[in-house]
Amino acid sequence: xxxxxxxxxxxxxxxxxxxxxxxxxxxxxxxxxxxxxxxxxxxxxxxxxxxxxxxxxxxxxxxxxxxxxxxxxxxxxxxxxxxxxxxxxxxxxxxxxxxxxxxxxxxxxxxxxxxxxxxxxxxxxxxxxxxxxxxxxxxxxxxxxxxxxxxxxxxxxxxxxxxxxxxxxxxxxxxxxxxxxxxxxxxxxxxxxxxxxxxxxxxxxxxxxxxxxxxxxxxxxxxxxxxxxxx
Numbered sequence: 001x002x003x004x005x006x007x008x009x010x011x012x013x014x015x016x017x018x019x020x021x022x023x024x025x026x027x028x029x030x031x032x033x034x035x036x037x038x039x040x041x042x043x044x045x046x047x048x049x050x051x052x053x054x055x056x057x058x059x060x061x062x063x064x065x066x067x068x069x070x071x072x073x074x075x076x077x078x079x080x081x082x083x084x085x086x087x088x089x090x091x092x093x094x095x096x097x098x099x100x101x102x103x104x105x106x107x108x109x110x111x112x113x114x115x116x117x118x119x120x121x122x123x124x125x126x127x128x129x130x131x132x133x134x135x136x137x138x139x140x141x142x143x144x145x146x147x148x149x150x151x152x153x154x155x156x157x158x159x160x161x162x163x164x165x166x167x168x169x170x171x172x173x174x175x176x177x178x179x180x181x182x183x184x185x186x187x188x189x190x191x192x193x194x195x196x197x198x199x200x201x202x203x204x205x206x207x208x209x210x211x212x213x214x215x216x217x218x219x220x221x222x223x224x225x226x227x228x229x230x231x
Contacts, residue, residue, distance in 0.1 A: 011209040018200065019205065026066070026222060027079075028053075028062075029088075030069060030160070035047055036210060045064070045067060048106070053212060059229035071159050072159070073138075073140045080215065083215055084222060086107065086211065086215075089107070089212075093207070094146075103223050103227055104212040110180070110202065110203070111202070112201065113176070114183060114197040115174060125201070130152070131153070133153055134173040134174045136165075137156070138160065139157045142195045147208065155173075162186065196218050204216075
């Protein structure tokens with residue numbers, strides 16, 4: 001019994017040591033991407049994943065002002081080449097596996113292709129059908145990366161989530177690939193709803209769940225601190 005209590009005490013001391021780090025080298029990147037991360041006009045974040053991150057930061061004594069709101073392509077590029085970067089919301093792709101540490105599962109979801117209900121001439125029964133049409137994507141986000149890995153070539157690209165949906169609504173592309181929760185939130189920002197679109201195909205055999213991830217070379221003590229704070 002005394003040995004067990006000693007182990008608990010030792011574990012407590014180790015956790016406190018990790019939590020007491022200054023994390024001076026840690027960079028934290030995200031983007032405005034409701035409903036997962038919502039950024040208000042004061043750069044304060046919330047959302048399904050944003051709130052989870054805030055709770056972890058509080059436990060690790062890291063000021064939430066350390067979070068940097070960046071365009072996704074820039075955040076991803078920097079995270080690939082810099083150690084000690086936490087990035088969210090983050091999804092696994094073939095390219096990212098083996099590079100990033102997907103330490104914390106933050107939100108479960110699946111992906112679908114959608115068309116506008118007014119686009120009655122668009123018929124999609126499988127991925128090969130989808131390749132015949134143009135798809136709106138955010139450059140270098142996980143959906144774009146996944147479609148590239150599946151040999152899609154016909155894209156309407158942008159660097160911002162909202163512009164991506166706006167292009168879709170304006171018929172600048174035929175399809176959009178999204179989780180239903182994410183599309184509902186984006187459509188709401190344009191004063192429309194999910195009834196204006198039609199799901200045409202579910203994207204299967206792909207882990208579309210959202211993670212809190214760390215860049216290659218990130219100190220293991222930092223990763224362990226976040227994993228422990230999420231328990």
